[in-house]
Amino acid sequence: MNQIQLDSELIEQVIAQDRKAQFQLFELTKRMVYSLAFRMLDDEDMAHDVLQDTYVQVFQQIRNLKHPEALTSWMRTIAARNAIKKGKRQFQFEKLDQIQEASEDQFEAWFDGELLDQAIRSLPPGARAVFMLVAVEGYPHQEAAKLLGVSESTSKSQLNYAKKLLKTRIKTLLQA
Amino acid sequence: MKNLPQHTPKSTSWEKILQQQDFEAQLEKVSLDLPNYAPKANAWEGIASQLDTEKPIFSIWQKLAAAMVFLVVSLFTWVLLNQNTESAPEPNLITQTQEISIPISIEKPISEGKESSKENVKPTILEKENKRTKLNKTLTEVETPFIALPTIVTPQKNIDPTYNPKQFTASSENKSLHEVDISWGKGRSKVKVKTAFGKPVEELQPNQKSQMASSKAIQIRFKN
Known part of the structure; x- marks a missing residue:
């Protein structure tokens, strides 16, 4: 989870509904939001819908944000909520009693x-x-x-x- | 570099490396460093167009305040309207004329001046009604029936012309048990009313008493 540091001046301009500042914020954070949505849903179109909904919601409700320094984590929360909302139908939880457990052997490998x-x-x-x-x-x-x-x-x-x-x-x- | 001494690591260092190879530990570390994906190039256009078209979201307090203001304003205007209708009724002045729809067209006398120009204008609204009233025009005058009360015949009595109801005449028929002594002397009350109610039976038989008195009477003789 890469934390993005945002300039407080930029956040103030976004709160003031400045379109250029909004675009700037979008450019800085779009990968973070889209990756979260795409990884949760594993679907490009749905992830794009979530991205759009998230930014519209962020720009409309940013005035109500009490702690502007927590903007990125707030955006992630909105994105996660929207992704759950979007993929609610596909999130089916399998009954784990019926699933055969994998062997508990030692993991001897490196992965990135x-x-x-x-x-x-x-x-x-x-x-x-x-x-x-x-x-x-x-x-x-x-x-x-x-x-x-x-x-x-x-x-x-x-x-x-x-x-x-x-x-x-x-x-x-x-x-x- | 060849001349520099070599140092041996701690004996536990290999174990520490193996510990880091543990799946859970790797998972915790690597999950923070997941690759990022880029959205489509036209993603911003969609967001910008949606921002332009969508209405701004108002908070609950703003909505409530707006609703309250609307309610108060509508209530105020309603009260004002009611007051106006009650307090200021339209005055019926003599100078004001009201158009009254009369089913029968009345022939008005032709008057001179300004009024004649107004009256000459034919009413257009009552065209239908006029058709009806034309029939009523042809009606002839009907004589009203004479209403009279019936005369009651009362039987006539022969009244004595000498009869005066104010004058009382004593007769055997008018005999009463009351005795009235009237004296015109000086002194006390002039009228004494005597009644026979409550008197013994003897008193009511004066003939018998007088007979008894006459038999027992004492005779007194005065000598000169």
Whole structure:
């Protein structure tokens, strides 16, 4: 999660609804917002819709932002909420009792961000959403569960399931 | 560099490297460094056009305040309108004329001056009604029936011409139990009313008493 430092003057201009400043903010943060949406939804068109909705919402509600220094994290929250809203239908949480557990062998390999990203995108939608919210965005299970409309225990079990799947996917990707 | 001494690392360093190779630890580290994707080039155009078209979002307080202002203004105007209608009724001045639709057209006398020009204007609204009233015009005058009260015949009584209701005449028929002594002397009350109510039966039979008195009477003789 790359933190983007924004100039306070730019934020003030964005609050004043200056279109140039808005564009500048968009240029600085568009990758962050789009990547989050795309990784959660694994769909370009839906991610673009989320991007558009997020920026419109940000520019309209920025006046109500109490702490302008927390603008980027506020934008990420809006993007995550919009992505959940957009992909609500595809987020189906599998029953984990029926799924065969992967072998608990030791992981002896190195992987980078590119490889992890591929593995994340191959996850089932429900597990991917939980992993993105808890492991990548840093939400506590309680809040992630609330956002997704599931119980806290479901969120925890889905995260464990996602991690096990990632382990095996990364291994197969490394072997390929 | 060849002359520099070599140092040996700690014995635990390999274990530490292996620990870092742990999946959970790698996951935690790498998840913060995920690659970024760029959106389409025309993404901003869509946002800008949506910003131009979409109405600004008002906060709840702004909406509530606007609703309250609207309510107060509408209430105020309603009260004002009601007051105007109640307090200032239209005065019926003599100089004002009201157009009254009369079903029967009345022939008005032709008057001179300004009024004649007004009256000569034919009314256009009552065209339909005039058709009806034309029929009414032909009606002839009907004689009103004479209403009279019926005369009541009362039976006539023969009244005595000498009868005066104010004059009381004592007769055997008018016999009363009341006795009235009237005296015109000086002194006390001049009128004494005596009634026979409550008197013993004896008093009511004067003939018998007088007979008894005459038999027991004491005769006194005065000598000169």
